[in-house]
Amino acid sequence: MGKATGFMEYERIQTPNRDPKKRTRDWFEYSLPMPEKDLTLQAARCMDCGVPFCSVGMEIKNGVSGCPLHNLIPEWNDAVYQGDWKLALDLLLKTNNFPEFTGRVCPAPCEGGCTVAIHDPAVGIKSIEKAIIDRGFAEGWIKPEPPLRRTGKKVAVIGSGPAGLACSDQLNKAGHSVTVFEKSDRLGGLLMYGIPTMKLEKEAVTRRVNLLAEEGVQFITGVAAGIDISVGELKEQFDAIVLATGAGNARDVHIPGRDAKGIHMAVPYLTQATIDNLDHAGKQTLSAEGKNVIVIGGGDTGADCVATALRQGAKSIRQFGIQEKLPELRKQQNPWPEYPRTFKMDYAHEEAEAVYGHDPREYLVNTVRFEKNEVGELKGLYAVDVEPDPENPHRYQDIPGTEKFYAADLVLIAIGFAGTTSDIFDNFGIQKTERHTIDAAKGFYRTTEERIFACGDARHGQSLVVTAIAEGREAAREVDFYLMNETFLP
Template sequence: MGKPTGFLDYERQTSRELSPRARIKDFKEFHVPLSKEQQQLQGARCMACGVPFCQSGQMIGSMVSGCPLNNLIPEWNDLVYHGNWEAAYARLSKTNCFPEFTARVCPALCEAACTCSLNGEPVSTKENERAIIENAFLAGLVKPQPPKVRTGKRVAIAGSGPAGLAAAYYLNRRGHSVTVYERSDRPGGLLRYGIPNMKLEKDVVDRRIELMKAEGVEFVLNTDIGADVKAEKLLRDYDRVLLACGASNPRDIKVPGRESKGIYFAVDFLSSVTKSLMDSGLEDQRYVPVKGKKVLVIGGGDTGNDCVGTSVRLGAASVLQLEMMPKLPDERAENNPWPQWPRVCKTDYGQQEAAAVFGHDPRVYQTTVTEFIADKKGNVCKARLVKLESKKDEKTGRMVMAPREGTEEVVDADLVLIAAGFLGSQKYVTDAFRVEVNERTNVKTEQDKYQTSVKNVFTAGDMRRGQSLVVWAIREGREAAKAVDESLMGYTNL
């Protein structure tokens, strides 16, 4: 611990954000990092606690507290404080193969569990992580490390999202020959097409993909496993197959009028914008049109917020975001103590931008859609909404959100984006490999195991655990790589 009184001597500082009205002019990342000297003082705030919950990644009160990757956070915070950036990178890369991703898109479970947050502001661990990895790239510390010896074993990975990439990273470095199959035109999965550029610019993804290629990982694009390539062929050509295809089934809103034109799933909307942005800088106009439209976003999570921010950038006339659940408190409730994940209301970048442009927070709580109304041409033009209240279900005894009588209203909406989450793996893939699925249609494995019900077929990421965070997907990929390696070699040193 370099500065025992650092958390008293220095206030928490984070990167400067461009103002909402300035940043909506483009799709670029909008955080201006601290200088190295300022970031080092942020490292000094780490207390090197006797019990560092920040790196625990354990379940507390039915929620995860701390980093699922078990990053050695106090160690590299101390190294940042001392300006030993090379050693900090060495410690960070021991547990996290893609810190440039988590430092941008992770909700910072580590900071929520920081001891400093018990009675003050947490250490800016997420930005310390970003400073470490970006400095490592600038200093030439991040270099291809192809294995010196190949094992002669071949592994196919279906899906190039964070779980598939993490598994490929570790299995390749172990010496196995790894081929990653991706059904899209570019690798990255969720990182590429599920997360907008303003949160994760795609040259950051490309930079890592090029490193992995230089290390020997092969990427096969525009190839849909289970459709373009049969499961039997993969199992015949490879020693092991890892399914990391994500939780790709979007949850639908099944109400009258759903067939109206102008209603899209959020992932399709966001993907169309990102692809057009990469292909032509939006010049080809091959994305869902937004300009001048009254946008209704259904879903209050991160994806819903991304839809709000993207719609604002594309010139929406208005944006309304529906959230089924009640607004969370602004501060921790008594039944949600530290170091549990804080269940508090967060106003994210998209909501900030909508408020700046339209003069109010776009979110409406405890509200859902009961009907979509179309015009004579079949285009959605309005939506009927109803307020919800918490009631006990007489059959199950559980509390549910039920419509409140007399609260219906009709709002204008000529573009609807459904961001209601995902339901599990896609059936054509699981059917092709004949793997068992659970009641949520996630691929079934034993507790904390990655082997499926089919010999030599493994699974990881959202496809196994359901919709989750990028940091969890990386953890899943890392652990699945260990399981695959052990099954191939009889032991693992990953």
């Protein structure tokens, strides 16, 4: 344990971020490294509380509490406090294949379960995780480590998001020959095309993929499994197949005027911005420049659209959410150690406030129809105010007489995802759940078809990078057991 009384002596220090206004003029990461002296004090705040809820990663009331990877948080906090960064790295890599991703983009359910957070702001766990892995790369401690022996077994992993990459990493470590098929032109799934560059610079993704390739994982891009290579061919060439195809089935709004020119789904819009930054020197093809933008959807993907439109020079931005504003403090029904459902200023909202002078979020708003001109171009939308349905507090009902018109040249739809794309069920002959996810029980990861496994958002439904990594690791263990009748994978 670091310092017994550290949590009483030192305050939480947030990861420093770049100036919110200035950073909207570029696409570089918005967060800055935390100085080492601050990190040591943060690590000293860990009270080594005996039952570290930060590490449990259990689902409570449809939300995750604690780290789904069961990261050894008190242990690496102590190592950082003692100044033993190499030990901290070794401990971190025992449970997390890719801390450089989670240290940047994880919403840190660990901090919601931190015991210090019962009375005080939580230990800055995510900042410490990021610092450990960044130091590991900077010191040259992270080197390719190919397995010492090969088992002769071959596994095809379909999809190169965090679930597919974690699964491949584990199976490769176990000595199996892994080939990853990715339908996109670049590897990384939503880490590459989805999560914007200012949250996660793409060099970090490429660096990790290159490391896996040096360790022996084979990558094939531009091939849609089940279409460009048949399931029969995959079964002939591989001993097992893992579907890590994500939750690409985006939800749309089915209201009048949806066909107006100027309405786009969030992920293709965000993907295009990344492609333009990587391939076209930042010249934006689908740009919000000079436009009035409305983002439909109050979640994190919507926030990424706000931050992207800001960088493209939008004239104005509104973000509509159907739910009410979250409270500043936990409600009684949302006690520790549940994930705190409290109001947060995301990076995008901080930036919008700095540029436009106000938070772009508007709550309890439901879009009812789009308005277009005579040539089919979007002019704006009509929306109504809503209120919670007294019969069912999870549903909202329109308030009559509240309809208003909002001018817009660009509307971005970010209202979530409903499982994996239909071609996966059609081509692989596997069963789906009611939520349109792949039917494969957690802990087993076996689909209804022999030799075919599934993990990540494709199985779990839309989730987080940390959950996808955890699913990839657990699925790898099941595949290893299936192939070898025993497994030494964690």
